[in-house]
Amino acid sequence: MTEPNAARVLSGMRPTGQLHLGHYHGVLKNWVSLQREHACFFFVADWHALTTHYDAPQLIAASVSDMLIDWLAAGVDPEQATLFIQSKVPEHAELHLLLSMIAPLGWLERVPTYKDQQEKLTEKDLSTYGFLGYPLLQSADILAYRAELVPVGEDQVPHIEFTREIARRFNHLYGKEPGFEQKAERTAARLGAEKGRFLELRTRYLQNGDAAALEAGRVLLAHANLRREEREQLGGYLEGGGKIILPEPAAKLTAASKMPGIDGQKMSKSYGNTISLREDEASVVKKIRTMPTDPARVRRTDPGDPDKCPVWQFHLVYSDEPRQQWVRQGCTTAGIGCLECKQPVIDAVLAEQKPMRERASRYISDPSLLNKIVAEGCDRARAAAGATMREVRAAMGLSYPSLEEKRASPQQHAAVPLE
Numbered sequence: 001m002t003e004p005n006a007a008r009v010l011s012g013m014r015p016t017g018q019l020h021l022g023h024y025h026g027v028l029k030n031w032v033s034l035q036r037e038h039a040c041f042f043f044v045a046d047w048h049a050l051t052t053h054y055d056a057p058q059l060i061a062a063s064v065s066d067m068l069i070d071w072l073a074a075g076v077d078p079e080q081a082t083l084f085i086q087s088k089v090p091e092h093a094e095l096h097l098l099l100s101m102i103a104p105l106g107w108l109e110r111v112p113t114y115k116d117q118q119e120k121l122t123e124k125d126l127s128t129y130g131f132l133g134y135p136l137l138q139s140a141d142i143l144a145y146r147a148e149l150v151p152v153g154e155d156q157v158p159h160i161e162f163t164r165e166i167a168r169r170f171n172h173l174y175g176k177e178p179g180f181e182q183k184a185e186r187t188a189a190r191l192g193a194e195k196g197r198f199l200e201l202r203t204r205y206l207q208n209g210d211a212a213a214l215e216a217g218r219v220l221l222a223h224a225n226l227r228r229e230e231r232e233q234l235g236g237y238l239e240g241g242g243k244i245i246l247p248e249p250a251a252k253l254t255a256a257s258k259m260p261g262i263d264g265q266k267m268s269k270s271y272g273n274t275i276s277l278r279e280d281e282a283s284v285v286k287k288i289r290t291m292p293t294d295p296a297r298v299r300r301t302d303p304g305d306p307d308k309c310p311v312w313q314f315h316l317v318y319s320d321e322p323r324q325q326w327v328r329q330g331c332t333t334a335g336i337g338c339l340e341c342k343q344p345v346i347d348a349v350l351a352e353q354k355p356m357r358e359r360a361s362r363y364i365s366d367p368s369l370l371n372k373i374v375a376e377g378c379d380r381a382r383a384a385a386g387a388t389m390r391e392v393r394a395a396m397g398l399s400y401p402s403l404e405e406k407r408a409s410p411q412q413h414a415a416v417p418l419e
C-alpha cells in the first residue's frame with residue numbers, strides 16, 4: 001500500500017468506445033506505475049462523455065464496463081487504486097454547481113478546447129451549457145479529492161491550469177475565517193524545532209517577496225510531520241492568505257505515446273487504424289500481416305527504407321537494439337522479406353496482450369467481480385469527496401449547525417410553537 005502522506009493522484013477517461021494499444025502505451029501503463037507510489041483515484045467520466053455525446057447514450061452505456069475491464073486487464077489494481085464511475089459520486093455534481101457560482105464566463109470561453117472542439121465537431125451542436133462547463137466539471141472532479149497530481153496528456157493542460165485558477169479564486173473568496181492567523185500560529189508550534197525557520201521564511205517571503213523563501217517554506221511543510229489540515233492551514237499562512245480549502249493541483253504530463261496505428265499515423269479510433277486492447281489473436285495477426293510497408297519495396301528483391309515503413313515504427317516500440325539492427329540491415333539489403341520482418345512484431349503484440357486477455361477473462365466470466373470493485377471504489381470515492389464537500393459547504397455558508405442540531409433531537413423542537 002501507499003504511504004499515508006503520498007500525493008493523491010486523480011485521472012479520468014471518457015467512455016466513448018473501445019480502448020486500444022495507443023491508450024495502453026500512452027495512459028494505462030503510466031497509471032499502473034503510479035498506483036504503486038500514490039493514492040490513486042481513476043474514474044470513468046461518463047458525465048463528460050455526455051457533454052459531447054448527449055445524443056448517443058447507448059454508446060456511453062455500452063462502453064463503461066468494457067473500459068473498466070480494459071483498465072483491469074492492463075494491470076490497474078483495485079487493491080491499490082480506487083476505481084469508480086463519476087455519475088455514481090454526486091459530490092462531483094454538487095461541487096460543479098457550487099464552483100459555477102464563482103466561475104467567470106470569460107474564463108470558460110477562453111479555454112482553448114472550447115472553440116477547437118466546436119470547430120472540429122461540426123456535425124454536433126456544442127453550443128450547450130454543459131459543454132461550456134466541461135472544464136469546470138473537470139475542476140470539480142479534481143478538487144473534490146484535493147488531488148495534487150493529475151496525469152494527463154498535453155491537450156488537457158489548459159484544463160488543469162483552469163482548475164488552478166478556480167481553486168485560487170475559491171480560496172481567496174472563502175478561505176478567510178475569523179482568527180485564522182492566531183490559529184495558524186498555534187499550529188506552527190507543531191513544527192517543533194523548525195518553527196523558527198518557518199516563521200523566518202514566511203517573513204522573508206511576505207516582506208521581501210523572496211520567492212526562494214516561499215519555496216523553501218513549502219518544502220519544509222511538505223516534509224514536516226503534520227496532518228493534512230495542518231499542512232493546508234500553514235500553507236495558507238505562509239503565503240499570507242487564508243486557509244487553503246481547495247489545493248491547486250499540478251498536471252503530471254504523460255509522454256505522448258509513440259504507438260503508431262497500423263497505417264503509420266497516430267493510433268486513433270477516428271483513423272480506423274487501431275488494434276484494440278483485447279483484440280482476438282487471429283485479427284491481430286491479420287491486421288499486422290496486411291499492414292502497408294515501404295511503398296518502394298514492390299518485389300522481395302527490392303531493398304527498402306525502414307524510415308518510410310509503418311512496420312518500423314512498431315519495431316521502435318517493441319524491439320530491442322539487436323532486432324532493430326536486424327531489421328535495418330535486412331530491409332536495406334533486401335536480405336529479409338516483409339512478412340519475415342513483421343513476425344517478431346506480431347509475436348510481441350500477442351505476448352503483450354496475453355496477460356491482458358487472461359486478466360479480462362475473469363471479469364467477463366463473472367460480472368459480480370466488477371460490480372464489487374466498482375461499488376467499493378464508489379464508496380471510497382464518496383467518503384473522500386464527502387469530506388471535502390463538508391468544508392466547501394461550510395466555507396460557502398451552506399452549513400446550518402443550529403438547524404442540524406434541532407433535527408438531531410426532535411423532541412426538543414416539537415415543543416417550539418410555530419407562530
Ligand code: TRP
Nearest residue numbers: 010011012013014045048138141
Ligand atoms: N477531459 C479528460 C479527457 O478528455 C477526461 C477527464 C475528465 C479528466 N475529468 C478529469 C482527466 C479529471 C483528469 C482529471 O481526457
Ligand code: SF4
Nearest residue numbers: 304309311331338341
Ligand atoms: Fe518495412 Fe520491414 Fe518490409 Fe523494410 S522489411 S519495408 S521495415 S516491413
